[in-house]
Amino acid sequence: MSRRRMLLLAATVVAGGAVTAADWIYDRPQHALAGQPAPSHSSSALAGTTAKPALSPPQSPRILPPPDPRHRVRLPANGVLSRLPANDDTMALTVDDGVSSEVVRDYIHFARDTGVRLTFFLNGVYRSWTENRDELRPLVDSGQIQLGNHTWSHPDLTTVSRSRIRDELTRNDRFVKDTYGVNTAPYFRPPYGKHNTSVDAVAADLGYTVPTLWSGSLADSTVITEDYIVTMANQYFTPQMIVLGHLNHAPVTHVYGQLVDIIRARHLRTVTLNDVFLPPH
Template structure:
């Protein structure tokens, strides 16, 4: 099988997102939908990652979920059923693990501020329950300078981050030595965003499995850990079939978002900061991107915003186990 079928080039991500910004529409609140055992378990406003964006003030809010095409505006997912329940999945086997037996990590990682894992009840757009936590998640990996800047920022400030990476990018191998100590300590979670950023609703079940497992194999090779059971569907596009195929290979916990830094295109630093001020808040999953340098000069300001609001950064694994 051609494992790179239907790849979406990085330039196409940018072009599609810019097109969708021009189609800015009124903001929409997510609704609680039943998707069988994998029902959407949180309400939320969200920004679509990496390309299409529905919008307010050219920034856009809407729920990132199922769509038949990468060109469609994001909307809430259709109800349906999945064949597997969201439970922890076993780690896969490593292909040339760099230093350790692959593992899925632990909620007891040093520095984890969450004393007890919270219950997982379906695709998450936020952090369930009450609290003063925030999950800063970062996707893709096209720009090695941004990857390095996030790693250096995390090491310097102690900020806990979740990277949803595409293994096709060389940025992670290039900066592996900088990233690896953060991964080993649990401060940085490496999660699965597919190998080539393909729209999963457009792939066969076999291709969905291959996109996720190939990416997990690359993560294991680089960092000695498995990304299971967490994954983020590119563009936020999924449906019951996608969830069932992902669950069949151990990816039972799809992670969405509630607010974006909007830096999947090359916007100025002050625009990135403006979106952070709009969306960073307690119990939210915020999405950024490892693609353009606009975020680099405002990382400390974003962290300062979180500190002023009394928020504690957590990885997705910190919070949900």
């Protein structure tokens, strides 16, 4: 039996290590903010590797399709989005940044090979978004991958001028339109999850009326082990969750098989934000 097949058939069971939503601030684990060491990880898991992502073989059933678009609902009245509406099977996996061109490419292959639907909140400053354009564009055109605005260069918007906020959002918006032919409004994810009334007002004036946060995280904004990512997926891959991941570090690309196994075992329907919400009027 091939290693890929063995990984696919392995049960995804992780004991202990439960983390609640209160343990997360912005996109880093609480232990990192407190200056404490991360949970114990094996050095071998962090070492460089050429292992390919463990994807499901083509003959395996794909995950559940997106919901009927006629069932889409209005965006929340207060504008801030961190969870999906009450539902028994939908989950949004949203992935940020794009530091690594290889990780962006592997996520594209993950979506293409499994049917998982994703929302990428990208920073156009990274070359990954031009290098992977030809492979990503068909999935954007089909709606399987949605693009959202994460600013051009990832500053803390609460610490910069209103003109800088405007420039960060408009430059990224222009890049996405020129490169992928789509409009990312009304969804923007403020870097580190930090926003205030001033940030929201500037963004809304540009059409970005929905600051999009999250309710669970893979905790992979820094390099962590593959086992820890699977632990986080076990914790947060549940209905109504908007889960935060990152397109920056390789370990997540080695556990795609385990991630899709969790999605299938829990009968989850992965969705983009456009799958769930009606466009604003």
